[in-house]
Amino acid sequence: MVEQPLVSISNLAEEFLITPRTxxxxxxxxxxxxxxxxxxxxRLYGARERARLKLILxxxxxxxxxxxxxxxxxxxxxxxxxxLQLERAVAYGEKRLQELEEKIQELTLLKAELLDxxxxxxxxxxxxxxx
Amino acid sequence: MVEQPLVSISNLAEEFLITPRTxxxxxxxxxxxxxxxxxxxxRLYGARERARLKLILxxxxxxxxxxxxxxxxxxxxxxxxxxLQLERAVAYGEKRLQELEEKIQELTLLKAELLDxxxxxxxxxxxxxxx
DNA sequence: ACACCAGTTTACGTTAACGTCAAGTCCTTT
DNA sequence: AAAGGACTTGACGTTAACGTAAACTGGTGT
Numbered sequence: 001m002v003e004q005p006l007v008s009i010s011n012l013a014e015e016f017l018i019t020p021r022t023x024x025x026x027x028x029x030x031x032x033x034x035x036x037x038x039x040x041x042x043r044l045y046g047a048r049e050r051a052r053l054k055l056i057l058x059x060x061x062x063x064x065x066x067x068x069x070x071x072x073x074x075x076x077x078x079x080x081x082x083x084l085q086l087e088r089a090v091a092y093g094e095k096r097l098q099e100l101e102e103k104i105q106e107l108t109l110l111k112a113e114l115l116d117x118x119x120x121x122x123x124x125x126x127x128x129x130x131x
Numbered sequence: 132m133v134e135q136p137l138v139s140i141s142n143l144a145e146e147f148l149i150t151p152r153t154x155x156x157x158x159x160x161x162x163x164x165x166x167x168x169x170x171x172x173x174r175l176y177g178a179r180e181r182a183r184l185k186l187i188l189x190x191x192x193x194x195x196x197x198x199x200x201x202x203x204x205x206x207x208x209x210x211x212x213x214x215l216q217l218e219r220a221v222a223y224g225e226k227r228l229q230e231l232e233e234k235i236q237e238l239t240l241l242k243a244e245l246l247d248x249x250x251x252x253x254x255x256x257x258x259x260x261x262x
Numbered sequence: 263a264c265a266c267c268a269g270t271t272t273a274c275g276t277t278a279a280c281g282t283c284a285a286g287t288c289c290t291t292t
Numbered sequence: 293a294a295a296g297g298a299c300t301t302g303a304c305g306t307t308a309a310c311g312t313a314a315a316c317t318g319g320t321g322t
């Protein structure tokens with residue numbers, strides 16, 4: 001057995017700059033599954049939950065909903081893949097990859113457009129301040 | 132004067148596969164400003180509003196909130212830029228461009244990770260079905 | 263023993279982004 | 293004139309993702 005650095009809910013919350021309530025909500029939604037110390041006293045969080053939480057928060061930053069995030073992080077979690085067929089999981093993964101690619105394309109386009117406006121704008125500003 | 136193809140709210144809604152209520156809500160939030168036919172009878176939508184609506188819906192697909200979208204489309208709208216200084220607008224625009232770039236990076240990383248899992252997964256599946 | 267603190271459950275409150283329904287207006291068609 | 297259809301303005305309902313507060317429990321220092 002390796003020494004596992006298990007932390008409490010408020011420690012984890014502090015580490016990620018969120019509240020304990022948020023962490024409990026993610027558990028309630030099935031996104032986290034902390035271990036419980038000696039028959040239901042406290043929640044303890046290890047490396048696995050910390051990794052999952054990172055994924056969740058990144059997903060949030062990128063504008064995904066919690067249910068979308070849940071699908072993504074459960075997609076290739078072999079423990080949870082039982083039940084629905086492997087083939088379906090693979091097909092589903094390909095669909096999500098396709099969607100991600102489209103999002104990247106759209107974001108890139110948006111950035112290019114904003115950059116274009118930005119340059120026109122700064123150029124206009126230069127001309128105005130020159131005279 | 133050029134012939135302007137002005138359409139009603141339900142026509143516009145049908146065109147973009149949304150509801151009239153959604154369009155009115157965007158107006159209420161200050162994202163759209165349709166012309167009103169002969170003293171407050173009906174809303175009519177031209178090319179400008181259609182373009183704005185496109186921007187709004189793309190922003191939504193990318194996970195931005197309506198207030199974020201509002202800031203972005205008003206950012207380089209010269210009519211609305213009056214009041215706040217040009218310099219501030221430019222600085223703000225650069226900040227948003229930076230954020231967009233970070234989002235693209237994160238999305239690209241997420242896609243790479245998912246692709247990695249995906250390949251491991253399909254390889255595992257191949258081995259299972261071979262024997 | 264008592265206070266205190268960190269954690270727990272339960273439950274009600276809040277905001278964004280609409281959905282849904284009621285009631286009234288305006289124009290056209292029969 | 294009456295009916296029908298599209299639009300209008302309220303106004304209340306709904307869901308996701310938490311915030312917040314109350315009341316309870318369980319270990320710890322004094």
